[in-house]
Amino acid sequence: MIALGGIRKLHLDPTKPPVLDGISLKIAQGETCGLCGPGASGKSLLLKIICGLVRPESGTVEVAGADLFDSTADELRKVQSQIGYLFQNNALFDSMTVFENVAFPLRQRARLQHESIEEAALAERVGEALRGVGLATHIEKMPSQLSGGQRKRVALARAVVARPPLLIYDEPTAGLDPVTTAKVYDLLAAERELMQSTTLIVSSDLDALRRFASRMLMIYRGTLCYDGPAAEMADSPNPVVRQFVRGELEGPL
Amino acid sequence: MTTQRATSEPKTYLGHHAFDGARELGRIAALTFLGALRSRRPKGELVRQLYQVGNRSLLFVLVTLGFTGMVLVFQSCLQLSRVTGDLSQVGGEFIKYLIHEFGPSLTAMMLATRVGAGIAAEVGSMVVTEQVDALRMCGVEPVEYLLVPRFLATQVMTLTLAVFGVLSAVLMGAWTAHQTFHVPYSVFLDISKVRSTDVLTGVIKALAYGAAIPIVSGFCGLRTHGGSEGVGWATTRAVVSSSFAVIVLDFLISALALLTWQAH
Amino acid sequence: MTRALLALGTVVLSLCREIGGMALLGCYTLFELIRGRCDGRELVRNLYKMGVVSVPIVSLTALFTGGTMVIQSGIFVQRFQAYGLLGWGTGYAVLREVGPILIGLMFSGRVGANNAADLGSMVVTEQVDGLRALAIEPIPFLIVPRVLAMILAMFCLLVLGDAVAIAGGMVFGKLLLGVDFASFYASFVDAIKLWDLTVGLLKGTFFALMIALTSCHYGLAVKGGAVGVGHAVNDAVVAAALLIMVSDDIWTMVLR
Numbered sequence A: 001m002i003a004l005g006g007i008r009k010l011h012l013d014p015t016k017p018p019v020l021d022g023i024s025l026k027i028a029q030g031e032t033c034g035l036c037g038p039g040a041s042g043k044s045l046l047l048k049i050i051c052g053l054v055r056p057e058s059g060t061v062e063v064a065g066a067d068l069f070d071s072t073a074d075e076l077r078k079v080q081s082q083i084g085y086l087f088q089n090n091a092l093f094d095s096m097t098v099f100e101n102v103a104f105p106l107r108q109r110a111r112l113q114h115e116s117i118e119e120a121a122l123a124e125r126v127g128e129a130l131r132g133v134g135l136a137t138h139i140e141k142m143p144s145q146l147s148g149g150q151r152k153r154v155a156l157a158r159a160v161v162a163r164p165p166l167l168i169y170d171e172p173t174a175g176l177d178p179v180t181t182a183k184v185y186d187l188l189a190a191e192r193e194l195m196q197s198t199t200l201i202v203s204s205d206l207d208a209l210r211r212f213a214s215r216m217l218m219i220y221r222g223t224l225c226y227d228g229p230a231a232e233m234a235d236s237p238n239p240v241v242r243q244f245v246r247g248e249l250e251g252p253l
Numbered sequence B: 001m002t003t004q005r006a007t008s009e010p011k012t013y014l015g016h017h018a019f020d021g022a023r024e025l026g027r028i029a030a031l032t033f034l035g036a037l038r039s040r041r042p043k044g045e046l047v048r049q050l051y052q053v054g055n056r057s058l059l060f061v062l063v064t065l066g067f068t069g070m071v072l073v074f075q076s077c078l079q080l081s082r083v084t085g086d087l088s089q090v091g092g093e094f095i096k097y098l099i100h101e102f103g104p105s106l107t108a109m110m111l112a113t114r115v116g117a118g119i120a121a122e123v124g125s126m127v128v129t130e131q132v133d134a135l136r137m138c139g140v141e142p143v144e145y146l147l148v149p150r151f152l153a154t155q156v157m158t159l160t161l162a163v164f165g166v167l168s169a170v171l172m173g174a175w176t177a178h179q180t181f182h183v184p185y186s187v188f189l190d191i192s193k194v195r196s197t198d199v200l201t202g203v204i205k206a207l208a209y210g211a212a213i214p215i216v217s218g219f220c221g222l223r224t225h226g227g228s229e230g231v232g233w234a235t236t237r238a239v240v241s242s243s244f245a246v247i248v249l250d251f252l253i254s255a256l257a258l259l260t261w262q263a264h
Numbered sequence C: 001m002t003r004a005l006l007a008l009g010t011v012v013l014s015l016c017r018e019i020g021g022m023a024l025l026g027c028y029t030l031f032e033l034i035r036g037r038c039d040g041r042e043l044v045r046n047l048y049k050m051g052v053v054s055v056p057i058v059s060l061t062a063l064f065t066g067g068t069m070v071i072q073s074g075i076f077v078q079r080f081q082a083y084g085l086l087g088w089g090t091g092y093a094v095l096r097e098v099g100p101i102l103i104g105l106m107f108s109g110r111v112g113a114n115n116a117a118d119l120g121s122m123v124v125t126e127q128v129d130g131l132r133a134l135a136i137e138p139i140p141f142l143i144v145p146r147v148l149a150m151i152l153a154m155f156c157l158l159v160l161g162d163a164v165a166i167a168g169g170m171v172f173g174k175l176l177l178g179v180d181f182a183s184f185y186a187s188f189v190d191a192i193k194l195w196d197l198t199v200g201l202l203k204g205t206f207f208a209l210m211i212a213l214t215s216c217h218y219g220l221a222v223k224g225g226a227v228g229v230g231h232a233v234n235d236a237v238v239a240a241a242l243l244i245m246v247s248d249d250i251w252t253m254v255l256r
Helices: A043-050 A073-080 A098-112 A119-132 A148-160 A178-195 A206-212 A230-235 A239-246 B002-038 B043-083 B090-128 B131-137 B142-181 B196-222 B227-262 C002-034 C040-050 C052-080 C083-124 C127-133 C138-177 C181-191 C194-220 C225-254
Strands: A002-009 A020-027 A032-036 A058-063 A083-086 A166-170 A198-202 A215-220 A223-229
Touching: A002 A043, A020 A043, A020 A058, A020 A215, A020 A223, A032 A043, A032 A206, A043 A058, A043 A166, A043 A198, A073 B131, A083 A148, A083 B131, A098 A119, A098 A148, A119 A148, A119 A178, A148 A166, A148 A178, A166 A178, A178 A198, A178 A206, A206 A230, A215 A230, A215 A239, A223 A230, A223 A239, A230 A239, B002 B142, B002 B196, B043 B090, B043 B142, B043 C083, B043 C225, B090 B131, B090 B142, B090 B196, B090 B227, B090 C052, B090 C083, B090 C225, B131 B142, B142 B196, B196 B227, B227 C052, B227 C083, B227 C138, B227 C225, C002 C138, C002 C194, C040 C052, C040 C083, C040 C138, C052 C083, C052 C138, C083 C127, C083 C138, C083 C181, C083 C194, C083 C225, C127 C138, C138 C181, C138 C194, C194 C225
Parallel strands: A032 A198, A032 A215, A083 A166, A166 A198
Antiparallel strands: A002 A020, A002 A058, A215 A223
16 A cells, blocks of 8 residues: 655755655555654654655655656645545644535545535535534534534544545644543544555554554654564564653663 | 765755745746636635735725825925926826836735735645645645635736725825815826826736735745744745835836837 | 624724734833843844845845836936936935835835744743743843844945945936936935935834834734734734835925
8 A cells, every 4th residue: 555665855954864764664455553753753754755745855655556756746636635634733724614624525536536526415425424523513613613622523534534545644632631532542443444444643642552553663763663563562672662662761762 | 974965965955945946936836827727716715815805905005005195296296396386297297107107016015015924824824734735635736726816816906906096196196286285186187198008007017916926925825834933934025025026026017118118 | 883883993992902002012112221121132133133134135125126216217307308317316216205115115024024923923932921930021121122123223224225226226227218327426416415315214214113113012912823923924014014104104294
């Protein structure tokens, strides 16, 4: 599903070392991967590179069989519309209602494929997605009228409404209280069961992440320092990984 | 090896960035023009932008241009009454100047601050809250979606507001001339000096400004990075760059008009 | 009818609040200035940030302004064959009206907007509250140096801008109209009095005060994150442009 080869992205400040320095990995169809690493290690950047939002200085990105940086703008758009992305800050369009926000990917996908979509069918699918996150009664509200957890759930509904084969979640639980966090993870698990899609998830909540994802990746100083089963992460031979997982103060980190 | 890297890299980096910026500006301009020609955007957004750009700047333009009209008429009457004392020509010349120079240019300077800053602030905060990335993930080209309606609205409204601005300046100028120098309204409001080339120059200027302001400030807005401070920076840059674009375009178009039409 | 009245009332009230806020800020600044409380290091830093850095944009603006003024006077000059009046027309327009206004507008865009954005993001990221917590008063530390720096920087930039605009007028007068430097200079020196320059500088300095007060006021009044900062910058430049245009009218009427 995803194949990265030698991704290298320089720091904006040229005197600093590159943010990502030669990252290669493959994620198979239907896999659930968790991505972690210390703050500002380039996790979000890697996600944006996978989606074709940021161009690396060198390296290849292949998503769903298409080389992202060797394709026309139209081809890139086609691949991007097959990815459901949950942004760190939700990125709800604040000039649109909740309904229009969730309907937006469906409308745009129809436009890209030159199809017309009936309003009734649209309302049906949007309603279904919003029922899935428990917000069916908030359809006409504006994003600014919602609480943080509600906004996160609307953003989740928008990410999954078009049934994308690849789902990417950037910090889905940052800034939420423990109960809401548990609720969001429940929803993510439900989506995964329903759609059997490939899932890539970044989170600083390492315990929840290791319960959710079967495979873990860790970035440190621009390179991939762990890639393996989630259960064995705490016993990794790499001292950096061990220290990070156990949250110890003493160590190389 | 390390010292060489430290000295050579920032330089190529800067050059690279200047080149990148120029190419990006060109890409945005081309996409905006193409998008404006195809224009498949829902009409609701265009109406909203027309309201944002036009109606909400109307009072601002009327007040500033009105006061400018007063100042210009006052100054020219004062100078002329010292030299010749014949004030019968002031109105005609003033209206002519207003149409081909001050009307469109000052309106555009005002719109560069109001509309340019507005576009950059709006687009910039959409960039830092990742809404622009979200648009792209839905398969939408942000330039086309965000800038085309603003471009069309600014294009239409710069011309419209310039007309209102000229009217406001003429009326306030006529009032000033009447009150302080006792020039009758019938003498002041003399449009016989206005030629078709003056009107054409004014319209060309308004159209050029109306294209430059949204493209330049949209470019500044889309290049925003880094939180609330970044939005502030982008807005500042948009005001300065679009005002400067207006001043340069004014000079170029005036020079061209002088060379083509006045020479004969 | 009641709704219209309500809307009008809201507008008037908010207008009063903004103007009152600016006047109050001006009084505080003056008060602190008289007591001599102004952070010296901040003043120097702001002078550099506002003055030195704006030199290129002000010079370029002035150059093109001088050129445009020559073209506009040129239309007259060609019609009446009055080549001897070009220096006077350009000089008078640049020194008294167009110079202060255009350089003022550019200054407002470059420095005023920047200042509002700077203060606004300090408010949003709670740095102003942080200063208070450290027992540093925001007005003498943040506002007084900025207001003072803006006025001083604008005065110097205006002198520079006037010179560049007149020089630009000479060059473009030669290139576009064929008026040689000597006759331009002669008519400039003959007709322009020191008073014209003084009026322009007085006006420009007053505009700088207006820019300083609007940008500090809107910057400190920011609410609500990145979107709020953008709005504050927008409001600050619009208010500054309005005040520049309106006060220019009053100055012109008063100082003939």
